[in-house]
Amino acid sequence: MRPHELPEIRHLPLFRDMLQANFEALMQGAYAQAFPAALELIREGDPADFLHVVISGTVELYARWGGRECTMAVIRPLGTFILAACIKDAPYLMSARTLERARIVLIPTSDLRAIFRRDPEFAVSVIQELAGCYRAVVRHAKGLKLRTSRERIASWLAHRSALCGNVASFVLPVEKRLLASYLGMTPENLSRALKSLEADGVTMDGMRITITDRARLHALAKPDRLIDGPDPAGASSGSHPPSVGNEG
Amino acid sequence: MRPHELPEIRHLPLFRDMLQANFEALMQGAYAQAFPAALELIREGDPADFLHVVISGTVELYARWGGRECTMAVIRPLGTFILAACIKDAPYLMSARTLERARIVLIPTSDLRAIFRRDPEFAVSVIQELAGCYRAVVRHAKGLKLRTSRERIASWLAHRSALCGNVASFVLPVEKRLLASYLGMTPENLSRALKSLEADGVTMDGMRITITDRARLHALAKPDRLIDGPDPAGASSGSHPPSVGNEG
DNA sequence: CGAACCCTTGACAGAAATCAACTAAGGTGG
DNA sequence: CCACCTTAGTTGATTTCTGTCAAGGGTTCG
Numbered sequence: 001m002r003p004h005e006l007p008e009i010r011h012l013p014l015f016r017d018m019l020q021a022n023f024e025a026l027m028q029g030a031y032a033q034a035f036p037a038a039l040e041l042i043r044e045g046d047p048a049d050f051l052h053v054v055i056s057g058t059v060e061l062y063a064r065w066g067g068r069e070c071t072m073a074v075i076r077p078l079g080t081f082i083l084a085a086c087i088k089d090a091p092y093l094m095s096a097r098t099l100e101r102a103r104i105v106l107i108p109t110s111d112l113r114a115i116f117r118r119d120p121e122f123a124v125s126v127i128q129e130l131a132g133c134y135r136a137v138v139r140h141a142k143g144l145k146l147r148t149s150r151e152r153i154a155s156w157l158a159h160r161s162a163l164c165g166n167v168a169s170f171v172l173p174v175e176k177r178l179l180a181s182y183l184g185m186t187p188e189n190l191s192r193a194l195k196s197l198e199a200d201g202v203t204m205d206g207m208r209i210t211i212t213d214r215a216r217l218h219a220l221a222k223p224d225r226l227i228d229g230p231d232p233a234g235a236s237s238g239s240h241p242p243s244v245g246n247e248g
Numbered sequence: 249m250r251p252h253e254l255p256e257i258r259h260l261p262l263f264r265d266m267l268q269a270n271f272e273a274l275m276q277g278a279y280a281q282a283f284p285a286a287l288e289l290i291r292e293g294d295p296a297d298f299l300h301v302v303i304s305g306t307v308e309l310y311a312r313w314g315g316r317e318c319t320m321a322v323i324r325p326l327g328t329f330i331l332a333a334c335i336k337d338a339p340y341l342m343s344a345r346t347l348e349r350a351r352i353v354l355i356p357t358s359d360l361r362a363i364f365r366r367d368p369e370f371a372v373s374v375i376q377e378l379a380g381c382y383r384a385v386v387r388h389a390k391g392l393k394l395r396t397s398r399e400r401i402a403s404w405l406a407h408r409s410a411l412c413g414n415v416a417s418f419v420l421p422v423e424k425r426l427l428a429s430y431l432g433m434t435p436e437n438l439s440r441a442l443k444s445l446e447a448d449g450v451t452m453d454g455m456r457i458t459i460t461d462r463a464r465l466h467a468l469a470k471p472d473r474l475i476d477g478p479d480p481a482g483a484s485s486g487s488h489p490p491s492v493g494n495e496g
Numbered sequence: 497c498g499a500a501c502c503c504t505t506g507a508c509a510g511a512a513a514t515c516a517a518c519t520a521a522g523g524t525g526g
Numbered sequence: 527c528c529a530c531c532t533t534a535g536t537t538g539a540t541t542t543c544t545g546t547c548a549a550g551g552g553t554t555c556g
Contacts (some may be wrong), residue, residue: 029253044474064392066470072389093474094385105361123371127364130378131332138332139384140340141320144392146313147433177534181300184393189512191536206535222314226292226341239515273531425502434545441505454503 001032001105007104012053012078014129022115023028030107035098042096047083048167050106054078057102058243060178061094070182074099074174074244083129086112099174140245141226144184150193151184154221157202159228161211162172173243182244210220249280249353253303259351260301260326262377266370270363278355283346290344296333298354302326305350306491309342310424319429320491322347322422331377334360349424388493390475392432398441400431402469405450407476409459417458422489424455431491 004029009015015023023029032055035041041052044063052059054075061081072094073082085092086109116123143152156179164170172179180190194204200220201213211217254275257263269286274382280303283289292311300307302325309329309335320342323329333340334357364371365415391400404427412418420427443454448468449461459465 028329053496063390063394063474065390065472065475066399068394070390070393072386072393084382087375087379090383091474093383093390096425117368117372120365120368120371123368123375124365127335127371127374127378130375130382131335134378134382135336135338135341136322137382137389140310141385141389141392142313142318142341144389145318145320146311146316163482175534186513187535188537189516192512195536224313226311226339227313423502428518433505436505436546437544440544 001027001030005032005105005144006091008055008078009053012080014080014125015122016085016124018115018119019144022122023120026107026115029111030105031107032103034101034103037100037102038100040095040097041104042092042094043081044095046092048082048088048090048092048109048244049114050108051083051086052081052096053080053105053107055105057104058099059096059102059104060099061096062181063094067111069181070184070245071178074178074182076243080129083126084133085240087126087130089113099178136229136245139227149183149185149189150196151220151222152155152185153190153193154197154200154202154217155223156183157197158211158214158217158221158223162223166192166215168212169208171208172207179244249275249278253280253315253353253387256326257281257301260328262328262331262373263370265373266363266367270367270370273361274359277359278353280353282349282351285346285348285350288343288345289352290330290342292340292342292343294340296330296336296338296340296357298356299328299331299334299360300353301328301342301353303351303353305352306346306347307352308347308348309344310429311342314478317429318432319426319492322430324491328459331374332381333481335374335378337361339345343407347426382479382494394475397431397433397437397469398444399468400433401441402445402448402450402465403471403476404426404431405459406459406462406465406471410471416460417456418464418480420455420457427492450466 008025009027015026017025017172035057041059056078059075059081060071061075062069062071073081077098081096082092089109126144143155147155160173161167161170174182176190176194177187180187183190183234185193194202197204197217197220201211201216203210203212257275260273263274266274284485289307291346304325307329308319310317310319321329323344329344330340330342337357346356355413364374391403395403408421409418422430422439424442425435428435432478433441442450445452445465445468447460449464451458451460474478
């Protein structure tokens, strides 16, 4: 592991409150590794061996069933994923693959489970992290069940704009096909719906989105902090805001 | 609180491993209360004041947005709900109402947070519970995104049959309108889809479902433990299996 | 007995997936 | 440096699915 990486990990909400000795013990068995783009890191159904921490690059969490596939979340530095499977010592529910070249730290689950049993501060951090992840997925499920496709897109755009500081224009942080999958629709549907949103105060030029009429967009999106998440600062866990949703 | 209730709560996975003194302290501030049917216990957006434990009766967790409403889970005895909101000291993401007369124990969140900080065993139990809840919602979201309505119904029926010991015939544990909402569709859609499942090995008579051709049903449902959950025994938290899904 | 309410069914409209074709951009290899 | 290939994105035509509106049957409960 590189010298600058350890302090970075140490500052993550998940690890910042634990005893130094325990942190060192945890990192003893951990190792960093670089992966090329589009590599499958985790296959759903496999036993959970390592907690993953993304140091650089981007990782997609996705799920498969009966030949279909959908994006569940995108993890950016510095974020962790598949904590819950590690804790339950249960098979992964989601697969993971790199979207671009990525550097990832792998922490053995056995060490993890041993250490949160003897470090109460770390246990509390794990609780906070899990509670945050849980609430993130509940919000995602609410969006899927309560909103139509167009409404999900509109909400996502409005929320993204808010995350960027209420800017009127921003660039999509992920491919449209991935965004479509995350939002629970086909790429064709996203493409058409985005165009149709011109009538609701949004224009698009390639990957650049411009909100031309915030009031009109909000009338459709009806932003709701109980679905879209807390507004600017309160990005639950990481120091960097997740790009499409962190549910790992 | 009634004399028999305390030991029942004590035996819940969430409370069974903590120190007796801490359990008593937790129960000191708790109180049980009976509620009539169809009463709103919790309104989403409100601050989380109490962890709820269902002693008897049934509770529905649901969500609202823009005039629409959907069922997120049904909690039966002895189950807990809204643990995550309590822990994060954040507003509830879901509302809750009784489906029938229910008796519920309310545990102040402040006590809860204070005690898992000083009782490592309790902290571990909270971690296990949260991880289980998280995985339950992830599975629910996967079902919504990867399966069509008919497939969700078929899977739910197949899984329910498995929970009952692979019986060929069983009675729906909830109203069809509620099941429809839980599965992310309208009652009309469920009604029609159920009828159409006759071609796939399922017949229906009122609330009674009969699987006439398991192989055919499974061909459509493609049961998957990474979506439908572990088969018989491993019902995550409670001693009683949840009736439509426990994500509280 | 009446009033809700749940469930079902029909007719219809709207939304979304699918299939197919085409464009444009990026990367590779000659 | 250019030709080629791959892939993301778009668009159109079509089908399938799903929600909506409306009406009627059956049940429960007051």
